[in-house]
Amino acid sequence: MKKVICFFIGYLCVIILMSLITQQPLNNTFHYFGVPKHTMFFADMNDVLTSLDCHLPYEEIIANHCLKHAASFNYPRATYLLFNYLNLSGSDTAWLAPVLIFIFIISYFYIFRSTLNNHSVYIILLGCSPVTLLLIHRGNFDLFFMITTIGACMLIYQNKRIGSLSLILTGILFKLYPIFASLIFLRKRSHFLFIACMILFSIYCLLTFNDLLLIKKATPLGVDLSYGRNVFVDYISRHFPKFTNLISANSQHVATALVAIILPFFCVIYFNKLTNSISLPLINSTKLESILFLAGGGIYTGTFILGNNWDYRFVFAHLTIPLFLKKIDAELTEKSFSCVALFLVIILSWSNLIVAQFPGESWFRSVRFACVLIEEPLHWVLFTLISTILANYLYQELSNRSIISDSAKRTSGYHTMKFSKAKGR
Numbered sequence: 001m002k003k004v005i006c007f008f009i010g011y012l013c014v015i016i017l018m019s020l021i022t023q024q025p026l027n028n029t030f031h032y033f034g035v036p037k038h039t040m041f042f043a044d045m046n047d048v049l050t051s052l053d054c055h056l057p058y059e060e061i062i063a064n065h066c067l068k069h070a071a072s073f074n075y076p077r078a079t080y081l082l083f084n085y086l087n088l089s090g091s092d093t094a095w096l097a098p099v100l101i102f103i104f105i106i107s108y109f110y111i112f113r114s115t116l117n118n119h120s121v122y123i124i125l126l127g128c129s130p131v132t133l134l135l136i137h138r139g140n141f142d143l144f145f146m147i148t149t150i151g152a153c154m155l156i157y158q159n160k161r162i163g164s165l166s167l168i169l170t171g172i173l174f175k176l177y178p179i180f181a182s183l184i185f186l187r188k189r190s191h192f193l194f195i196a197c198m199i200l201f202s203i204y205c206l207l208t209f210n211d212l213l214l215i216k217k218a219t220p221l222g223v224d225l226s227y228g229r230n231v232f233v234d235y236i237s238r239h240f241p242k243f244t245n246l247i248s249a250n251s252q253h254v255a256t257a258l259v260a261i262i263l264p265f266f267c268v269i270y271f272n273k274l275t276n277s278i279s280l281p282l283i284n285s286t287k288l289e290s291i292l293f294l295a296g297g298g299i300y301t302g303t304f305i306l307g308n309n310w311d312y313r314f315v316f317a318h319l320t321i322p323l324f325l326k327k328i329d330a331e332l333t334e335k336s337f338s339c340v341a342l343f344l345v346i347i348l349s350w351s352n353l354i355v356a357q358f359p360g361e362s363w364f365r366s367v368r369f370a371c372v373l374i375e376e377p378l379h380w381v382l383f384t385l386i387s388t389i390l391a392n393y394l395y396q397e398l399s400n401r402s403i404i405s406d407s408a409k410r411t412s413g414y415h416t417m418k419f420s421k422a423k424g425r
Helices: 001-021 025-030 044-054 058-062 077-085 090-110 115-125 128-140 142-157 161-174 178-187 189-205 209-218 229-238 241-246 249-274 289-304 312-326 334-348 364-424
Strands: none
Touching: 001 025, 001 090, 001 115, 001 334, 025 128, 025 209, 044 058, 044 077, 044 090, 044 178, 058 077, 058 364, 077 161, 090 115, 090 128, 090 142, 115 161, 115 312, 115 334, 115 364, 128 142, 128 312, 128 334, 142 161, 142 241, 142 312, 161 178, 161 189, 178 289, 229 364, 241 364, 249 364, 289 312, 289 364, 312 334, 312 364, 334 364
16 A cells, blocks of 8 residues: 555656646646646635635625635535634645645545555556546545545444444535435444434434525536536536527436436346346445445435536545455456446546646537547446446345345244144143
8 A cells, every 4th residue: 555655646746846847837737637727726625714714604605705706615504613613714724635635645545455456556547537636636625525434434344333423424514415425324233323314414404404505506516527417418508508498407407317316226127137147246235345335336326416516526436446346356247347337437537637638618619528428428327337236235235124024024923823822732
């Protein structure tokens, strides 16, 4: 693991060295490695913390009455209250972002430690990919959510259930999408944690419902350099308005939502009932790589269904890789499925290297459109693969619990009948 981390740090040093040699701003140098240009480092975190310097009420800050030139403060009221309590401000970005990045790098490469000997090339490709660099460059708080998600997986693997639940709930307090990582509780003797998590999540949403509406209104929806069920149709609608005149935006979004929800279940039926040529990679929830898959796959597929997500959030899909790498050396039918998924994750992690080089005007628009035309269907394929594995796991879990329940009932009935006969004698 140390060698891979050193390689990654060396990769960052090469970018810095190129900036010094070419005498270009470091932000511009990152651009050549697939990171869209921006005026400053850690911009996302800086915008959020600088918003607090205005000392305005939550409703006015989230309405962007403070920093009209910057991204909105699109976090729940709990985040606003906590950051104010900790007295955080824009100047704290200088130390908070590097600390989160350092912990992120250690935890990110730690999850691959069991596969480094045979598959270190894949790990390096993912770690040095543009989506990983984008997350680090922007200093987005998804760094924190990635850390808490990995921590929750490690704790549930060690059967420290309460600690794992606490980390998931901490993530939910700041953003709602970490709820999809609660799939890690759908394992033996942990189902009650999943139920508890869902109940607490529902209560939290009810209590903060008005704030969530404000957040939805204030959050910019990504189309370029994004993934999600709505990205492709939104991109078409933006650049080809006549398409929206034919089919309304709401109809497009409803259609993609239905397809995204129904598609995995049709695939489960197909693989389990109609074909024996390809086996779905099975999830063993006692193994760390399977737990990571449930968390990362849950967040990727969940955020995909929600609609639009900036590409740095695709890093959560990297948590599915340890399972795929394990399955590559497994039986042939599982290997073929895993190889395709691994290939897609790597390609989609690096696609920004091409897209980011072309601005969105003049003839470059055609190049960007061609890239989106290729990239988004690949996201749909990856979503289908991962969601099918998750749906199959849920189906198997429900079936096993049903079998256990039926067996318990039959056993109970047998003992009751036996007792009745003995009493009759």
